[in-house]
């Protein structure tokens with residue numbers, strides 16, 4: 001993520017109105033899905049919620065429950081606070097007092113898009129604080145969130161829900177939402193250890209062989225078809241040539257779990273930059289089977305981490321903004 005401190009921004013002119021009260025709920029996301037490195041992402045039914053209130057007095061108050069309570073900063077350096085202020089100030093407005101209540105459910109540093117969800121929360125909350133007529137439209141919101149996160153594949157589905165296909169064109173990030181077959185059930189195995197996306201990106205090579213790029217193109221095209229219309233093709237459609245092998249040494253227990261699930265016919269991938277393992281089950285029976293395979297493998301492997309196994313839903317609505325009247 002690339003969010004600068006608001007102090008680096010030029011002084012804003014008009015002040016946003018005090019006494020505003022906005023709630024934003026944003027889903028977690030699983031990016032890449034195998035071959036869709038930096039371009040595909042799926043929104044899943046785990047949500048962070050922030051409630052933001054403005055006042056005329058300077059200062060920032062942050063209260064956090066759930067993930068990151070006691071470890072995340074509660075001052076101006078908090079990611080959502082920084083993003084709110086940046087959004088408001090970039091539009092030419094000043095923001096005085098800010099009170100933030102964050103209810104964090106999405107695990108951090110596990111490949112479920114927590115930083116993207118925090119950025120989307122901040123940008124949407126900041127945008128809602130601006131006067132009507134000065135707010136960013138959907139395309140500008142996607143571009144700003146992508147720029148702050150550094151890549152679009154988490155923020156796009158977090159904003160819109162469902163499966164997002166994203167790309168960069170003429171200097172702007174763009175995205176479309178593609179269909180997801182109703183039978184598909186994401187099952188996540190989330191280990192207790194964190195791996196920052198930044199360090200996982202540092203493991204990738206600058207270039208890849210042309211044959212790998214060609215093979216990856218075929219699989220990512222097949223994946224879109226499998227997700228939309230033919231879940232039986234998810235296993236071949238989730239083969240990746242661009243990132244998982246390069247990162248495997250940093251998450252060997254996750255890589256071993258992916259291999260085990262795939263050997264047993266379940267379309268498993270590393271979620272985002274890892275270390276969460278995401279199985280895309282084709283129906284209830286396979287979702288149950290995936291859970292049993294995960295539990296059996298983790299018991300037999302006796303890894304030092306503890307794991308949480310979550311049967312999730314596909315979120316089809318994306319981020320929600322509620323403006324409360326006061």
Ligand SMILES: Nc1ncnc2c1ncn2[C@@H]1O[C@H](COP(=O)(O)OP(=O)(O)O)[C@@H](O)[C@H]1O
Pocket residue numbers: 001048068072078079080102104107108109110111112113114115116118195196197198272273
């Ligand atoms: N809800 C949140 N509020 C504040 N900061 C957050 C929040 N979620 C994530 N972050 C920041 O983002 C970091 C994780 O980002 P990252 O390494 O990209 O992993 P992830 O795969 O979870 O997005 C956290 O360690 C924290 O600094």
Ligand SMILES: N[C@@H](CCOP(=O)(O)O)C(=O)O
Pocket residue numbers: 029031032037038039110111112113114115116151153154197200201243271272273274
């Ligand atoms: N395409 C990115 C996705 C990172 O997702 P996250 O959930 O780990 O932040 C990458 O693979 O680096």
